[in-house]
Amino acid sequence: MGAWQPLPDDLPPEVRHFVEQLRLLKDRTGLSLVALGARTAYSKSSWQRYLNAVQPPPRQAVAALCRVAGLDGPDAERHAVRWEMAVQAWPRPAAVPERPEGGEAYEEDPTVPWWDRPEENPRHGPGGRLLVYAVLLLLALLLTAVVGTVALG
Numbered sequence: 001m002g003a004w005q006p007l008p009d010d011l012p013p014e015v016r017h018f019v020e021q022l023r024l025l026k027d028r029t030g031l032s033l034v035a036l037g038a039r040t041a042y043s044k045s046s047w048q049r050y051l052n053a054v055q056p057p058p059r060q061a062v063a064a065l066c067r068v069a070g071l072d073g074p075d076a077e078r079h080a081v082r083w084e085m086a087v088q089a090w091p092r093p094a095a096v097p098e099r100p101e102g103g104e105a106y107e108e109d110p111t112v113p114w115w116d117r118p119e120e121n122p123r124h125g126p127g128g129r130l131l132v133y134a135v136l137l138l139l140a141l142l143l144t145a146v147v148g149t150v151a152l153g
Helices: 013-029 033-039 044-051 059-068 074-089 128-152
Strands: none
Touching: 013 033, 013 044, 013 059, 013 074, 033 044, 033 059, 044 059, 059 074
């Protein structure tokens, strides 16, 4: 169906075999990645990452692909077992050092929501800013309610 990009040479054999089997299964459906995304709860870009071994797919994505391909019972279970073996062997990303040699600190992980990021001020702790905003909002609402009650009698 598609001309797949080559998989990285340093992939563990379990991961390589799993991704190759997923590719065959996806090709068997005859669907494009856009159509596959529309038939499952996973986007085209997610499927690209999974099928190019950039990121391991969630187990539910594998089950969804099996369902779309018409697999059930022992055939679908084989893919689930391959998934388990591949996820255990999947290469972990290298840890990012706190400071490069002689350089500045790396920027915080942009995927972490602002309310979960540690604060510069350690007494607030994680989520401290969110708590301050919530208290200020509550005080503003109470002040509005009191002013409204007095003004409208």
